Amino acid sequence: MSTSLQRGITTLLAQIDAPVATFFSTCVHCGLCAESCLFYTETQDPKYTPIHKLEPMRRLWQQEYTFWGKLLKKVGLSKPVTDEELAEWEPLVYDSCTLCGRCSLACPVGNDITYMVRKMREGMVASGHAPEGLKGATQRAIEQGSPMGVNLKTLKAQIKHAEKETGLTVPLDVEGADYMMVLSSAEVADYPEIISAVTRIFKQADVSWTLASDGFEGTNSGIQIGSSDLAADILGRIVHAAERLKVKYVISPECGHAYTALRWEGPNLIGRPYPFQVIHIIELLDELRSSERLKTDSVDETRMTFHDPCQMVRRGGVIEQPRNLLKQVAPNFVEMPDAGVQNWCCGGGGGVSANHRAERLRIKVFSRKKSQLEAVDAKLLVTSCSNCRTMLLDGLELNRMDVEVIGLTELIADHLTDNAEGKAS
Amino acid sequence: MDQELLLWVRGTGLQIATAVFVLGMSYRVLHLLLLGRKPSLAVARGSEWAGGLRTMWQRSFMLPSLSGRGLFTVIAGYVFHVGFLITLFFLSQHIDLFRAVFGFGWPALPRGVIDIAAVLAIGAMVALLVHRFIDPVKRLLSGFEDFLTWTLSFLPLLTGFMLLRNIGFEYLTLLTLHIASVELLMVVAPFTKLAHMFTTFMARWYNGAVNGFKGINA
Numbered sequence A: 001m002s003t004s005l006q007r008g009i010t011t012l013l014a015q016i017d018a019p020v021a022t023f024f025s026t027c028v029h030c031g032l033c034a035e036s037c038l039f040y041t042e043t044q045d046p047k048y049t050p051i052h053k054l055e056p057m058r059r060l061w062q063q064e065y066t067f068w069g070k071l072l073k074k075v076g077l078s079k080p081v082t083d084e085e086l087a088e089w090e091p092l093v094y095d096s097c098t099l100c101g102r103c104s105l106a107c108p109v110g111n112d113i114t115y116m117v118r119k120m121r122e123g124m125v126a127s128g129h130a131p132e133g134l135k136g137a138t139q140r141a142i143e144q145g146s147p148m149g150v151n152l153k154t155l156k157a158q159i160k161h162a163e164k165e166t167g168l169t170v171p172l173d174v175e176g177a178d179y180m181m182v183l184s185s186a187e188v189a190d191y192p193e194i195i196s197a198v199t200r201i202f203k204q205a206d207v208s209w210t211l212a213s214d215g216f217e218g219t220n221s222g223i224q225i226g227s228s229d230l231a232a233d234i235l236g237r238i239v240h241a242a243e244r245l246k247v248k249y250v251i252s253p254e255c256g257h258a259y260t261a262l263r264w265e266g267p268n269l270i271g272r273p274y275p276f277q278v279i280h281i282i283e284l285l286d287e288l289r290s291s292e293r294l295k296t297d298s299v300d301e302t303r304m305t306f307h308d309p310c311q312m313v314r315r316g317g318v319i320e321q322p323r324n325l326l327k328q329v330a331p332n333f334v335e336m337p338d339a340g341v342q343n344w345c346c347g348g349g350g351g352v353s354a355n356h357r358a359e360r361l362r363i364k365v366f367s368r369k370k371s372q373l374e375a376v377d378a379k380l381l382v383t384s385c386s387n388c389r390t391m392l393l394d395g396l397e398l399n400r401m402d403v404e405v406i407g408l409t410e411l412i413a414d415h416l417t418d419n420a421e422g423k424a425s
Numbered sequence B: 001m002d003q004e005l006l007l008w009v010r011g012t013g014l015q016i017a018t019a020v021f022v023l024g025m026s027y028r029v030l031h032l033l034l035l036g037r038k039p040s041l042a043v044a045r046g047s048e049w050a051g052g053l054r055t056m057w058q059r060s061f062m063l064p065s066l067s068g069r070g071l072f073t074v075i076a077g078y079v080f081h082v083g084f085l086i087t088l089f090f091l092s093q094h095i096d097l098f099r100a101v102f103g104f105g106w107p108a109l110p111r112g113v114i115d116i117a118a119v120l121a122i123g124a125m126v127a128l129l130v131h132r133f134i135d136p137v138k139r140l141l142s143g144f145e146d147f148l149t150w151t152l153s154f155l156p157l158l159t160g161f162m163l164l165r166n167i168g169f170e171y172l173t174l175l176t177l178h179i180a181s182v183e184l185l186m187v188v189a190p191f192t193k194l195a196h197m198f199t200t201f202m203a204r205w206y207n208g209a210v211n212g213f214k215g216i217n218a
């Protein structure tokens, strides 16, 4: 057995805890999880059945943790997990799973399949079977500080631009601020409008905040590839910056997986609780709205709908907040079928967007989003994850659909009361 | 079939089967529980227990929006489980046996209701088996254990129904077969996916606990 395979198997076995063993023990092979996964529904290919994506891990569990499995292994009747098999499973574990969490809500016996895929990836990456695109993104994140290669220089240029546009100062490295804002790579690279938007909102709401020059990027490819060590490294920068600046809160950006990384996985990755709290930008905006610190004075009459990022609703619990905010500025807001906890993934979560090999499949399964959108005939699609935003723009363009996409924070900023100065025209 | 065999399955056989079932199932459940899981260091937004208990309960009553084949599985699954449980817990002979051992019982359902439940459960099981062969997803997931557990669950239902309606063999033979098939089921259950009769609730708890912790009402 090669050392990398050995490492992979050891890692996989170490991932088997009470929930994983219970889930494998309980699966009745009913196949219902297939119906909840867009990779199955849009292709009808049985290999995309969620629980099937875990087959090598299931056999390891059976061989090491069950009576019959151990017996069969002793007498040489069980099929060992091989390098070839893991290589064959790589596209199933990475390309056809966005860690969207839908299957975990559908399984009748209650299996949290997404939890297992996340764990299976730890073994896959340890055995060397992770997609090149995701490996590259993670390597860039470790070496250059960002999966998309943005750096402090890029950020400073965007800050300068935002300051010129708003006529306000964008605070950087302000010690003792209440909130430290983190951005996603995509925001710094492709959607810098967000910096102007939060600057104006926080000015109006009188929020004490800052960006940090040594921890401004929340995208965590370490989690997506499934390496807790690398994920901890990447996350450590934010924790370090927040501790250095002694902030009370870290604001997670409009990026679903960054929220999961910061809010739920983070303390477990670094092995200790944070000395600060984590809040999603949309949660914060909704708090400001309900305490009447965030005021809007105009509305957008466009027929619009909201795409719930998986990591915000199903895996994150931020469900009502975006709707409260939308109600304030969008009188013609309509819900797509399955909106909220059951919303369908954009197709590019969980590292799929960084994995070039997965592109064709991702574009194929966009058909689900397309039909959801067609059902409501909206002209504007609002979301609160910059990765979803890119995936949606891509899918809409390829399907020649005439729908615009905007981030919720920007939409709110466009309607702030008294925003005459610096309003983006 | 001789009297002696019947006596054995009713006596020693049943005792062995019960012991294996209780000890095996306890071992299985404890073994799973003791594997443990790391408590999260993140700040909770809600309660693990509330979420866990909610999912344990609610997952029994879901009818998600499904396509035809999914809907078939859910409906046939319900019919089988409900039918099986009705015949198991509400047939007067079963209650009498229970009363003989534990000293108390509960009212039985009329024979007609039991007959219908049994027929429906048998029909649903046959349909599910056929579906397991023809549905590509189920075929991919299925293995020896799925057919073994199907057979072991089917035999008690079938022999029980034959016994009630006097079909096939003479009474004592059928009774022996029925009891023996139940014992076989009890002996094998703890070591196969049939353990889901208990572990389902654990799986749901773990799943729901994570959601409860995060404050997701799902």
Ligand code: SF4
Residues within 6 Å of the ligand: A026, A027, A028, A029, A030, A031, A032, A033, A034, A051, A106, A107, A108, A109, A110, A111, A113, B141
């Ligand atoms: S829905 Fe659950 S029980 Fe059914 S096959 Fe999938 S994981 Fe197994």
Ligand code: SF4
Residues within 6 Å of the ligand: A036, A037, A038, A039, A049, A050, A053, A096, A097, A098, A099, A100, A101, A102, A103, A104, A113, A114, A117
């Ligand atoms: S998490 Fe989502 S994408 Fe992954 S297997 Fe489950 S339903 Fe499919």
